[in-house]
Amino acid sequence: MKLIYLQLCNFRQFYGKTPVIRFASGKKNTTVIYGNNGAGKTTILNAFTWVLYEKFTAAFASPELLVNQRAITEVNNNKAVECWVELQFERDRKLYQLKRKCYASSRNQDNCIQYSQAKLFMLVAADDGRWYPPLEPPEDIIESILPASLHQYFFFDGERIDSFFRASKDNNIAEDTKELLGVKVLDRAIEHLKKAKKSLQEELQELGDTETKKLLQEQIESEQECDRIEQRISEIVREIKQLEKQKRTFSSQLLNSSGADQVQKLKSKLIKQQKSIKHNLIQAKINLKKLLSQTSHIIFLPSINAKFLTLVQDLRDRGQLSSGLKQEFIQQLLDQQRCLCGEQLTPETSAYKNVRSWLEKVEIKDIEESAIRLETQTNNLEHQSAEFWQQIDQQQTHINHQYLELNHLESELEKINKQLRNYPDRDIQKIQQNIETTEEKIQALTLEQGANKQQKSDRAEQIIKLTQKINQHKLTENKQTIAKNRLQATEESIARIIEVRTRLEQEFRLALEQKVQAIFSFISFTPYTPKLSTNYELTLVENTSGVEVPVAASTGENQILSLSFIGGIIDRVREWSQRNTLMGPDSSTFPIVMDSPFGSLDRIYRRQVAKAIPELANQLIILATKTQWRGEVEAETADHIGQEYVLVYYSPKLDCEQDWLELDALDYPLVKHSCNNFKYTEIAIINRH
Numbered sequence: 297m298k299l300i301y302l303q304l305c306n307f308r309q310f311y312g313k314t315p316v317i318r319f320a321s322g323k324k325n326t327t328v329i330y331g332n333n334g335a336g337k338t339t340i341l342n343a344f345t346w347v348l349y350e351k352f353t354a355a356f357a358s359p360e361l362l363v364n365q366r367a368i369t370e371v372n373n374n375k376a377v378e379c380w381v382e383l384q385f386e387r388d389r390k391l392y393q394l395k396r397k398c399y400a401s402s403r404n405q406d407n408c409i410q411y412s413q414a415k416l417f418m419l420v421a422a423d424d425g426r427w428y429p430p431l432e433p434p435e436d437i438i439e440s441i442l443p444a445s446l447h448q449y450f451f452f453d454g455e456r457i458d459s460f461f462r463a464s465k466d467n468n469i470a471e472d473t474k475e476l477l478g479v480k481v482l483d484r485a486i487e488h489l490k491k492a493k494k495s496l497q498e499e500l501q502e503l504g505d506t507e508t509k510k511l512l513q514e515q516i517e518s519e520q521e522c523d524r525i526e527q528r529i530s531e532i533v534r535e536i537k538q539l540e541k542q543k544r545t546f547s548s549q550l551l552n553s554s555g556a557d558q559v560q561k562l563k564s565k566l567i568k569q570q571k572s573i574k575h576n577l578i579q580a581k582i583n584l585k586k587l588l589s590q591t592s593h594i595i596f597l598p599s600i601n602a603k604f605l606t607l608v609q610d611l612r613d614r615g616q617l618s619s620g621l622k623q624e625f626i627q628q629l630l631d632q633q634r635c636l637c638g639e640q641l642t643p644e645t646s647a648y649k650n651v652r653s654w655l656e657k658v659e660i661k662d663i664e665e666s667a668i669r670l671e672t673q674t675n676n677l678e679h680q681s682a683e684f685w686q687q688i689d690q691q692q693t694h695i696n697h698q699y700l701e702l703n704h705l706e707s708e709l710e711k712i713n714k715q716l717r718n719y720p721d722r723d724i725q726k727i728q729q730n731i732e733t734t735e736e737k738i739q740a741l742t743l744e745q746g747a748n749k750q751q752k753s754d755r756a757e758q759i760i761k762l763t764q765k766i767n768q769h770k771l772t773e774n775k776q777t778i779a780k781n782r783l784q785a786t787e788e789s790i791a792r793i794i795e796v797r798t799r800l801e802q803e804f805r806l807a808l809e810q811k812v813q814a815i816f817s818f819i820s821f822t823p824y825t826p827k828l829s830t831n832y833e834l835t836l837v838e839n840t841s842g843v844e845v846p847v848a849a850s851t852g853e854n855q856i857l858s859l860s861f862i863g864g865i866i867d868r869v870r871e872w873s874q875r876n877t878l879m880g881p882d883s884s885t886f887p888i889v890m891d892s893p894f895g896s897l898d899r900i901y902r903r904q905v906a907k908a909i910p911e912l913a914n915q916l917i918i919l920a921t922k923t924q925w926r927g928e929v930e931a932e933t934a935d936h937i938g939q940e941y942v943l944v945y946y947s948p949k950l951d952c953e954q955d956w957l958e959l960d961a962l963d964y965p966l967v968k969h970s971c972n973n974f975k976y977t978e979i980a981i982i983n984r985h
Contacts, residue, residue, distance in 0.1 A: 297441050299887045299915055300384040300391070306364040307379055308339040309945075311976040319887075319915055320938025326916045328933070330925065330957050331943030332966050336977040337919035340943075341891040344451045347381040347396045349444040350414060353891075355453050360411070363400035366974040368409060376401050376412070387441055387885075389699070391421035394434065419743055423578050427739070428746040442886070449862050450886060450913075454855070454893030482797040489790050492782075514762055518755045525752045532745045536738055543734045549727050556716065556724045563712045570705045577698045584691045587684075594680050601674045608667050626654045804868065805830070811864035815912075819856050819904040824849075826857060834861055852897050859905060862888070863912035887915040892924060899928060906932035922957050922966070940982035946970035960984055 299319040304310045317340075320327045331337045342356045352359040363379040371377050376399040383394045399412040418434035419427040430437055442450065550560035629651055633641045641648045716728035809828040816826050824836040824847055834857060837844040849857060866886045890909070897905060906929040910916055916936070920929075942957055948970045955967040964982060 297887060298386040298885055299917070300386060302340070302343060303382045304340075304343055305380045305382075306367045306377055307343060307381055308362060308364065309336050309975065309977040310339070310979070311364050311366050311974070314979045315981060317941060317979065318939055319917060321915055322938070324936055324938030325914060326910050326918065326933060326936040327939040327941075328925070328937055329917070329919045329941045329943065330922055330964075330966070331919065331977075332921055332945055332955060335943040335945040335966070337891050337921075337943065338453065339977075341451060341453065341889055341919060343381045344383065344889055345447055346414075347383045347394055347416075348438055348442075349447055350396065350416075351444065351447065353448075353451075353453050355891075362398060363409075363411070364976070366972075366976055368400055369974075392437070393419045393421070393427065394438075419746070423574070423581060425574055426746060427743050429750050431750075449865065451889045453891045482793050482800075486790055486793055486797075489786050489793070492786055514758075518759045518762065522752055522755045522759070525748050525755070529745055529748050529752070532741050532748070536741050536745075539734050539738045539741070543731060543738070546727050546731045546734065550716070550724065550731075553721070553724050553727070555721060556719060559712055559715060563709065563716075566705055566709050566712070570702065570709070573698050573702045573705065577695065577702070580691060580695050580698060584688070584695070587687055587691065591680075591684050591687075594677065594684050597674075597677050598681065601677050604670065604674060608670075611667075626651065805832070808864050808868045811868050812860045815860040815863045815908060816856060819860065819901065819908055820853065821900065822853065824853070826860060852901055855897065856901060856905065859893075859909065859912070863908065866913055885914040887917065888913040889917040889919070891919040892921070893918065903928040903932055910936040940984070942966065942980045942982055944968060944978045944980055946974075946976050946978070948973045948975055 298321060301319065302317045303314055305313045317327075317329075329337065329340060338353065338355055342352050342359075345351045345353065346362075363377050367377045367379075378397065378399055380395055380397040385392055385394070395417045396414055397417070398414040401410040416434050418430055418437065420430050421427055438444070547560060547564065551557050551564075553560075629635060630641060630648070633643075633648075635641055635647065635651060639647055641651055713728070713732070717725060717732075719725055719728070805828060809826070812826045812828065812834070816824075823840055824838055825844075827835050827837050827844070829835070836847050836849045836853065836857065838847050839845075866888075888909070893905065893909065909918075910933065918933075940959075942964045944965050945967050946969070947967060950969070952967060952969055954965065954969065956963040957966050958964075959982065964980065970976070
């Protein structure tokens with residue numbers, strides 16, 4: 297799971313739509329967000345957990361008050377204020393866009409604010425660049441990527457992380473960890489198989505008569521709905537064409553603007569290249585699918601070929617496949633009743649029977665020629681198999697190269713857009729703003745079009761199913777036999793999966809314990825060793841006397857123990873998933889979002905943790921105050937920082953003390969005076985040179 301960006305709108309202290317927070321990745325994988333206490337660091341942390349799982353951390357006060365108070369106050373009566381969080385992330389080269397929304401209306405007669413139920417929306421980018429609603433429920437997709445029960449290990453308050461392993465009856469680390477490892481997938485498989493077994497044990501009954509009239513009415517309504525959706529799709533196509541025309545007009549204005557014309561020409565050139573690469577990617581994937589569908593069977597033929605050659609050789613050894621005598625020749629001798637030696641072949645004589653026995657030894661007409669042709673063809677299979685894999689590698693290399701070029705072009709386009717947004721000429725800024733606004737409208741319409749097409753497809757499938765139900769009258773006669781075979785297969789599957797689960801869980805737990813011990817030893821200067829029980833309970837022991845003795849961990853040690861556990865989980869599961877691809881979710885990449893991870897640590901531990909955490913995950917997002925960041929933390933993390941932001945808190949207090957963050961001899965405001973009597977926070981981007 298690779299985080300791309302986060303954006304908020306009227307979410308807690310963030311008034312209106314915030315700038316897009318883009319997250320660093322690669323070698324510089326750390327994103328730092330600076331802010332004073334109360335500026336919104338915990339709010340950003342909970343923006344992740346809310347949009348993904350509709351959950352909040354323990355430190356998030358009054359979670360029911362999500363909508364920005366200023367936005368509610370300024371809205372007219374009987375109008376709702378929209379509040380949302382949008383998160384874009386990538387997984388397995390698929391791009392997902394997630395948005396959770398809720399609404400708040402102005403105060404009613406009882407001076408109470410009315411809040412709506414939050415709703416979740418998801419879109420998935422296709423190879424053609426368009427966004428489509430997923431076929432599965434968004435919640436199920438999120439669960440398959442990073443289950444809700446595990447979110448506390450990857451989105452957490454650093455000052456409270458030590459509570460993970462404190463003794464508690466509600467400690468679910470064992471179950472949560474099994475979910476991440478994929479063992480939980482096996483548990484669910486066993487439960488599902490048990491339900492299937494119970495269902496199969498019941499006597500199969502014939503389907504009842506279909507309520508034909510009701511089904512026909514449903515069919516008519518579905519067809520009418522399809523017509524309505526088709527009409528809306530046509531309207532959207534016309535609207536998109538009009539917006540594309542407006543976009544071209546704005547682009548022409550940039551080309552005619554003095555100073556920005558060269559930038560726009562370069563942008564147009566890059567967009568043209570981007571479209572070409574996307575087209576090439578689509579064609580390359582089509583070619584890859586065609587190659588797989590037409591030729592992949594070759595790799596399964598060598599074993600069959602070996603059996604064929606053995607069979608042919610066996611027939612030759614027994615004389616049943618030899619060149620020379622043919623059945624037709626033997627039959628001609630019997631019909632003429634005379635052998636080649638001149639002896640009479642009278643029926644029922646020994647000479648006649650001897651010649652007749654050759655009919656069973658010689659081959660059928662043309663079988664020898666067929667065998668020779670097949671041998672010639674099969675001898676070339678090994679070469680064809682090698683050529684097939686070579687073509688697959690070439691196609692895959694070509695696709696990966698296209699993706700690299702596409703990523704580079706998109707980075708260059710973003711730089712140009714940023715340059716136009718910040719251009720000294722305000723007219724050029726306005727034109728660029730119009731272009732981006734038009735693109736947003738086009739995107740929104742494109743998403744609606746995708747949703748409508750999906751609805752149309754669903755309706756079409758529903759119509760097909762209704763038609764099938766209308767024509768269906770009874771079950772097939774062999775269903776009882778099939779059910780018995782399925783029941784037996786289910787019982788065997790349950791036994792095998794239980795055995796696999798036991799072995800995998802034990803093997804992984806031992807590997808995880810070793811990694812946790814290595815990370816803890818790197819960070820901590822104490823002689824203690826973490827131990828992981830069969831129930832995944834993590835404790836510290838001391839072994840200075842040769843005997844393991846449990847020790848009471850301090851708050852700082854518990855915090856380090858928790859970080860070590862999270863780092864061990866990510867590292868082991870990453871390696872585990874590469875060797876055991878069957879084990880559930882893709883675990884090759886995980887992000888970590890940490891709010892105030894250094895607050896309760898002393899200087900030595902702060903330095904060691906700062907060294908370790910950029911290595912724990914593929915992406916690291918740190919939310920910290922300037923006090924927590926200064927000194928050893930800043931020094932150890934500097935080389936890993938790829939993106940930086942500062943939370944600017946606006947206070948309505950007239951005597952508020954303004955505060956600043958100094959980076960590279962530049963001051964960035966942390967606290968400023970609000971001119972509108974509202975408290976709110978803005979997000980500013982830090983661009984270091």
